[in-house]
Amino acid sequence: MSTLVLVFHPHLEDASRINRRLVEEARRHAETITVVDEYAAYPDFHVDKDHEQQLVDAADRLVFEFPFYWYSAPALLKQWEDAVLTSDWAYGNAHALAGKEIQVVTTTGSPADTYTPEGRHHHTMDELLSPFETMADHIQATWVKPFVVSGVADLTDADLDRIAADYVKAITA
Numbered sequence: 141m142s143t144l145v146l147v148f149h150p151h152l153e154d155a156s157r158i159n160r161r162l163v164e165e166a167r168r169h170a171e172t173i174t175v176v177d178e179y180a181a182y183p184d185f186h187v188d189k190d191h192e193q194q195l196v197d198a199a200d201r202l203v204f205e206f207p208f209y210w211y212s213a214p215a216l217l218k219q220w221e222d223a224v225l226t227s228d229w230a231y232g233n234a235h236a237l238a239g240k241e242i243q244v245v246t247t248t249g250s251p252a253d254t255y256t257p258e259g260r261h262h263h264t265m266d267e268l269l270s271p272f273e274t275m276a277d278h279i280q281a282t283w284v285k286p287f288v289v290s291g292v293a294d295l296t297d298a299d300l301d302r303i304a305a306d307y308v309k310a311i312t313a
């Protein structure tokens with residue numbers, strides 16, 4: 141199975157700690173995992189629809205990876221969806237992603253117990269990620285359980301090594 145990881149982090153190569161570590165691990169598996177730093181590719185937000193559609197065509201699983209920003213993804217992912225998931229390619233008279241898998245990988249500053257009905261944010265991560273799940277359903281892709289890394293400020297380097305190994309398993313399983 142080939143996995144395409146599209147990373148939407150505005151500062152992947154400088155300010156990021158968690159996603160940069162995950163991406164470093166994914167890049168060690170270049171035979172099955174392709175990683176693209178989307179903010180580096182499109183700093184002006186002019187997403188190349190044809191190029192991105194070719195990347196998706198070649199993959200079995202599409203992974204959207206991002207730091208959780210304001211209960212969603214950084215803005216370029218929304219731009220990517222609007223530019224790439226076009227009518228009569230992703231939905232309508234053609235379904236280019238039918239039979240493919242879609243998965244979200246996201247990292248949150250807040251700990252896991254704050255993403256519960258009783259917790260500070262009142263909603264679960266599954267609820268907050270439901271626009272992505274609904275998008276996958278609409279384009280006839282199979283939704284794969286998200287891989288969420290929570291409470292990132294408390295993670296030691298040893299924690300991160302273990303999580304990075306789990307992440308590679310999760311995005312290739």
Ligand SMILES: Cc1cc2nc3c(=O)[nH]c(=O)nc-3n(C[C@H](O)[C@H](O)[C@H](O)COP(=O)(O)O)c2cc1C
Pocket residue numbers: 149155156157158159160206207208209210211212247248249250251292
């Ligand atoms: C603009 C912005 C918005 C954020 N919004 C959230 C949020 O809604 N929920 C949350 O748990 N963390 C939030 N965070 C924290 C980030 O998710 C956290 O810093 C990131 O996942 C760490 O990953 P990195 O080391 O790869 O940057 C936000 C951070 C920024 C800069």
